[in-house]
Amino acid sequence: MWKTTLVLYQLLALGRPLRAQDDVPAAAAITPQDCSLNCVQQGGPGCEYCRITRADLKRALGFNSIKGFGSCIPWPCFELLGREDRKLCQHYVQAPNDVKVELVNELDPKSDTVVVSWKPSYYGIAFLRGFQVSLQALGGTSVACQLFLFHRNLSLPASHAQRVYKSDPFPGLSLGSQYAVTVMALPVPEEWEKFYRSKFFSTRSCAEKNGLEQCKKDWYPKNIEVQQEGSDITVTFNLAPPNLGIRGYFSLCYANGLKKYTDITPNSSKNQTHHSYQLNDLEEGTNYSCEIAANEVDAVRKTFNVRVLHIQKGGSLPLSVTPSLALILPLSLAVVAMFVVLLAALTRRPKFWMKKLDIKPDVIKQHQESGTQEEVMSLTRKRLTPPRLLICYSSYDGPAHVKAVMQLGAFIQQHMATQVCLDLWESLSVAEEGSMAWHCRQIRDSDFILVICSPGLNHRPKPPGGGDGGGVDEEADGGLCFGSNAFSSNAAVQLIGEEVGRAKAGGQDLSKYMAAIFDYSEEADIPTELRLVSYYTLTRDLQLLFSHLHTVALHGPGHYLKINHISEEGYTELPAGEALQCAICEARLAMTAKRHHSVAGLGVI
Structure with a gap:
């Protein structure tokens, strides 16, 4: 109608x-x-x-x-x-x-x-x-x-x-x-x-809006020159503008698993635009990969290469050596002639040569093409849109745990090619639709569901309006109150557990569902109904989580999947990864203090 x-x-x-x-x-x-x-x-x-x-x-x-x-x-x-x-x-x-x-x-x-x-x-x-x-x-x-x-x-x-x-x-x-x-x-x-x-x-970024010369955090040396005179390696670079207040710099050079650190303190009274410093104790005939940056927190590093040439001791060759060419030239011609004859003999009997040594040509070719065991395997793009991931959690463990979940969602959204659905980011939609209805719709529409398990998931809060009657009226100013998601998230986890049970009973694929814990939680915090699905410990298993979300193997015969900055050690190099690490540390301290307080309370009783 x-x-x-x-x-x-x-x-x-x-x-x-x-x-x-x-x-x-x-x-x-x-x-x-x-x-x-x-x-x-x-x-x-x-x-x-x-x-x-x-x-x-x-x-x-x-x-x-x-x-x-x-x-x-x-x-x-x-x-x-x-x-x-x-x-x-x-x-x-x-x-x-x-x-x-x-x-x-x-x-x-x-x-x-x-x-x-x-x-x-x-x-x-x-x-x-x-x-x-x-x-x-x-x-x-x-x-x-x-x-x-x-x-x-x-x-x-x-x-x-x-x-x-x-x-x-x-x-x-x-x-x-x-x-x-x-x-x-x-x-x-x-x-x-x-x-x-x-x-x-x-x-x-600050550099895009104001220019590099106006941003202390984004500034880096643009012009770098390397000169070698004998055994001396001199590096010259442009200094930061005086208005940025940068007084110190440093450089790092890497080669053969070794690291060379150099502290740089320019004298601004002599030159305010450029500075030169020496690189010492570098090995001859070695290529170094070097970085230079301002000695500031999170400063951008400029990469450059240094090739240390061999130093010929004793200077140039004396003129008395030149007559020896009369002896070297005939000897060289004889060696070349012998090499040509040997090469002709080998090329005329290739089948006999291969049969005698029992080496198959296809095996040689396969070995040459296989490369090393560290060959990088590219990530295939099987889908036109990034996978949609719903993150469920319990807010009963306090704001520090909620912040860790939020920072994890931000890291996955920014650096793991995944669209994250989190009720913290869609508070307007949750308020409009209702928390439980919102979770049900997201469970249905998401490609993957990740449940962050913590002790709070084992807590069963009373439904809104079913307690002592002292909760809703605490908003003294009469403003709107969206309440906690503790009840709806626990109900959503129970609903996910039922979905997992039905899928397991019907022999269906369970890859849509995942569970995870931060390192301050334990495996015992994972509900029994979620033990049937894959579960990870974060941030140790970030690469495994990426592999699950994009359905790609991390390792294969003769190659591996290289994922920039998604590892237990490398994720902190990113601003979002550092924020995630700080949030996990804060949540760990808060969780430890909460446990001690609970133990102390039981002792008093």
Whole structure:
């Protein structure tokens, strides 16, 4: 019935005279207007596309929304436009299309500002009431959200699906960081699919925005010259600008498993642009791979090569040696003639030669082509899109454990070619849909499911509303409370366990499901129902986890799969890996303190 109503409504809308916004070309971008929420609710002129502020929400609803969510609240169409007429917010509207993120120039050298643009969908456009745009940092909890509403009497024709709508600027974004932006069409339908569109993007680095000479963390020497005079190796490089405050440098040279470290302290009073230093105790006839960088934390290293030539002792050959050529030349010709005769004899009898030595030519060729046992095997791309991984966990073990899970998701998202689904990053969708419904949908749609096991999974919290009655009313300011995910995550783990049991009983593939523990947990923390699936210890088994996600063998006959920076030792070289290591250390300390406190409490009793 509603589909028939939708078609009739669009036909009537196409027949109406165009409004004030119809004068705007289809390709022009529609920017938000300053208009009151009262104008939007009454459907007055001049408020076709309005930004809704946090102050507007407080006046309309009588309480403040959560600060991080700005002007966004769950079900904004029903709360702000549908109180008088519920039919305004009951029609299906599909997700926007062509979501783009545009960087905006600003004066602040330490942050970036972006503006989001999109196009509405054809489906349900006549009942479109607005958009909600949220932005969240990957690996963090910061959220920014903006709400835009059409006035209640506005009806967009299908031709307006080619219009571009824009958000207000999102300022203060950290440089060199990754973010996720989500654009949601309003009203949100009861069918929780296809009502929003998400996009990942990265802000510029400091060097990209301000130039290398203005960024202490990103600066590195660009010009390096190496000269050898006798046994002396001299390296000359350009110094950092004085405004960066870099006073010391260092270089590292590697060869034959040995490492040579050189500390460099230039004298700025002599030369402020370049400096030269000596490399000592290098072996003759050896090629060295060297690095040079500022003596600062996380400084970028510049790589260069040093080839140490053989030093000919005693200088050049004396002239008295030249007459010996008269003796050397005939001897050399005789050796060459003997070699030619021997080569001709061998080439005329190849079959007899091979038969006598019992060596097969194909075996020789195979041996020559096999190479060493460290030949690198390239990763084949079998899928057009990265695998989708849902991470489930328990928040009962405290914020330090939750932070470790969040940093693990950020590392997998950035450096393991995998799309990660984590409720910490989709708090708006979880609030809109409900935590349990969100987990069920993600379990169904994800390619893989990873359960982070910890002692908290064995804890069975009471369902919301079933306790002593002292939990929900703690929000004194009357703001919205999304609550803990402890109950829903434990229920989701139980649901996953049931899925694993059914799949095992039916002889189905169990590769979709995985379990993992951090090194501060134990294998006993893995629930019994998840012992049937593959489980890993992180961060020791990062390479095995990568192999599982991309269905590729790490080793094969005569070759191995090389994965940059995904190993127990190498992952900390990346900023995301270092953050993951720090989060695991903090969680380990917090877990140890919690266990000691529990033991002490039992002793007191």
